[in-house]
Amino acid sequence: MLIKALRIGLGQLIVFLDFITRPRKLKRAPEAQAAVAQAASGLALYQFHACPFCVKTRRTLHKLNVPVTLRDAKNDEQHRQALLEQGGKIKVPCLRIEDNGQSTWLYESKAIIAYLNERFAPA
Numbered sequence: 385m386l387i388k389a390l391r392i393g394l395g396q397l398i399v400f401l402d403f404i405t406r407p408r409k410l411k412r413a414p415e416a417q418a419a420v421a422q423a424a425s426g427l428a429l430y431q432f433h434a435c436p437f438c439v440k441t442r443r444t445l446h447k448l449n450v451p452v453t454l455r456d457a458k459n460d461e462q463h464r465q466a467l468l469e470q471g472g473k474i475k476v477p478c479l480r481i482e483d484n485g486q487s488t489w490l491y492e493s494k495a496i497i498a499y500l501n502e503r504f505a506p507a
Contacts, residue, residue, distance in 0.1 A: 395434025402439045410506065418502060421451050426482035428453040429496075430467045432434075437493040441477045444497045448504045477483040 412420065429445070429452050431438035445452050455463040457476055468474050471489035479496045481488040490496055 392434075392456040398436055399434050401405060402443060407447040409446060410413065411478055412449065412506075416451065419429060422447065423503070424452050426442045428455050428480045428482075430455045430457045430471070431476045432456070432458040435476055438477045441479075441493045441496050444500050448500055450500060450504050 418491060418504070420482075427450075429441065433456065434483050440490045442454070457474065457478075464474060467476075467478060470487060471478055471480070471491075472493075475491055477491075478494055479490040479492050479499065481499075486498060490499060504507075
C-alpha cells in the first residue's frame, strides 16, 4: 500500500516537473507545420501518463512541435490490447508508425526520440 502511494506520488511529481520545465515548441512556417502534421498523421504513441520514459518522449514531441496521437495503454483496455496483439508486448513508450498500410512498432524511448529527431528536426 505504501509502495503504491509512493509510486503514484512520484509519478505525479514527474508529470508536474515536466509541466513546469517543458521546452519551447519549435516554430515553423504555417505550410511547413502543416507538412509536419500531415507526416505525423500516421503516428501514435502508446504510453503511460506518469512513466518517466514516456514523459521524455512526449517532451521531444512537444519540442519538435509534432502532433502525435497519444494512446493511454494503462487505463484504456482497447489500446493496451492493440499494443499487446499488434506490437507484441505491453511495453511503453511505443511509437506505432503507419506507412503505406504497413505498421511498424518502435519501442525504447531513445530509439523513438532518434527517429523523431531524424524525421522532424529542422535541417
